[in-house]
Amino acid sequence: MRSDPDRLSFEITARDGDARAGVIRTAHGEIKTPAFIPLATKGTVRGLESREVEELGYELVLGNTYHLFVSPGAERIAAAGGLHGFMGWGRSIITDSGGFQVFSLAHGGVADEVKGSNRPGGGRGAVLEIAEQGVRFRSYRDGAERFLSPEVSMQVQSALGSDIALAFDECTPFHASRDYTARSTARTHRWLERCLDWHEREGPAGQAVFGIVQGGVHEDLRRESAQAVSAAGVDGIAIGGTLGRDKEQMRGVLGLTAPLLPLDAPRHLLGIGEVDDMLAAIAIGIDVFDCAVPTRLARHGVALVPDPAARFRLDLRKAGFEGDRHAIAEGCPCPACRRHDRDYLSYLCRAEELTAVRLLALHNLTYMERLSAAARTAIAAGNLGAYAEAIAGGEPPWAAAT
């Protein structure tokens, strides 16, 4: 591990079994962990002002290197004072490497693919070449040929000025063979070295770099990858790639990966943010989570609720909410729940009013923030198990925390 508090420090303040509560410190402040991270994919948490994301209590957002590289471009963002200045966000930012998006194009898949759906890949023509040097692809915006490599990704993330950069990796999908996954994972490790070499020479002094553990669902490959990434001299470790076909396999792969990681580094689980998955991952020692689900659900009229049998979801676009005077979730402190009932919110969702997207985004992000905050409290009190059981039993995070 690198260890330079000018870039990043991580202090574990409490433990409960394998779970940890702590504080990550970056050049832009503190992030209390475990923490959920909202996506600011294209330089905004969709539909919300940066000011509001702060008011929700978030201390870290995730910007997307691939999208921002394609538009508006790294130079324009650098000229605005980096992504912080560009989007008017004064707290910490982590940027992904672009690898996930580029390889999603190549493998014909998106998030579902990585998470285990067994569709064959084969490319959509947008990726022209995957080679040791890097990846050539066509911009989805204008068809122009673009190139991403470990060095280019680091260069872009430097220009974005994020507090935490992620190394450029190949995110192997579930349908990849063991042999492909092994070769890809080894290349990801070589790419990590190139990222760190470039960053050592040219990266901004205040920017931390996280490596990404790959290896698919294969125990030996995950072990090799965890060792390689831990040994590489990174500031923190992210877990990427497919974690299996279902929640059971995902927890198995996570359960064998987490103990292989150094105890003193922050651990980021990429792309996972379902309520039950997050609590399970916190229990085995994951610190940080990013996921598109809460904001994507909001755009589709779905609110998070304390209902495990319904996968914690309430689909307000369905019929049947006429006259329902209940809040989305009783006791929720968000603006949607404080002022509006399901009758009105369901009407707005079905009428496809923008106001619905906004109110549900505020609700879902409040839910995830409260879920994380209550997990921190529970770990400090040594009763994470009871907290997780309360959530699994249908308690809302704000009630389960007390």
Place this chain on the structure above:
Amino acid sequence: MRSDPDRLSFEITARDGDARAGVIRTAHGEIKTPAFIPLATKGTVRGLESREVEELGYELVLGNTYHLFVSPGAERIAAAGGLHGFMGWGRSIITDSGGFQVFSLAHGGVADEVKGSNRPGGGRGAVLEIAEQGVRFRSYRDGAERFLSPEVSMQVQSALGSDIALAFDECTPFHASRDYTARSTARTHRWLERCLDWHEREGPAGQAVFGIVQGGVHEDLRRESAQAVSAAGVDGIAIGGTLGRDKEQMRGVLGLTAPLLPLDAPRHLLGIGEVDDMLAAIAIGIDVFDCAVPTRLARHGVALVPDPAARFRLDLRKAGFEGDRHAIAEGCPCPACRRHDRDYLSYLCRAEELTAVRLLALHNLTYMERLSAAARTAIAAGNLGAYAEAIAGGEPPWAAAT
């Protein structure tokens, strides 16, 4: 005029030439005039929470009887405690009668048509019959046959529980012949009587009713209509229908109509809300304005700015804002201007991010609120003329007010 302070009162607090500043009082509070009114067409100001519309300083919003009648229906809104309860808005509400929308279907036109574009009408098949009794039309949602009449409109507006209901009228378009306009205007007067009769018997005690002056661009018809509506016993008077083919004709028609109205009643100019039009209308004694333009512009990436040569518009979807570090409008107190520059906002608009719609809606509504507030200040100080000149000279409302 009716005059029942339990329904509505109007107090004129200052005069400056023909212009007036005053206070309308309804069952839900005060509305300082001159006032711009945001549209909450379908039960929400698009993209904004009711709480935010309050915070912008607005005291009155306009709900749309036609849209709310078609969906979700008056019963559902009544069951939620009327439109106030349904949308969580504690201040005053005015509802239009549905006439404008129904006749837009019939005449093949929308707002542009009414405002003078000379396309022939002829119906889109959505209106089945216009008769003395009322209008039969097909719902745009499910094709079901629906019927609106003076009585039905009043009944729906009663169920919505608005503070101010508008009488059911035909909004005559510019392309209508003088003969058609004369017959239509006479029918509008008969419909007003039926509205008031129904409301007298069955309307809610606290609801005021405004009549609508029609008559197209014809001086004699406007005169007749102003007299008929004034004599009918209404709580306030709206000016509707086409005002001509251009701004000059509009101001001519308004200039001859306004002096025909009783001095002690509030005057609402329907559907007008361009910056220059609003100031011209305030000068001749109009008190209240509603208009879709500020929020519609926001959805299309256009911000209001103190630039008369550009019709007070800045199109942020255009190229050329890269690196532009200026706020949309320097000194503007809205969240978009306080925190973001044109570079970022233009990027968001071109990327079609929801956040752009929201930020521009907040900006444009802040602009209109400040324009109105400064007009009130200017009238009280007796210098409305200087204020209008400053705005016409490119001063922003917040600077011109001092």
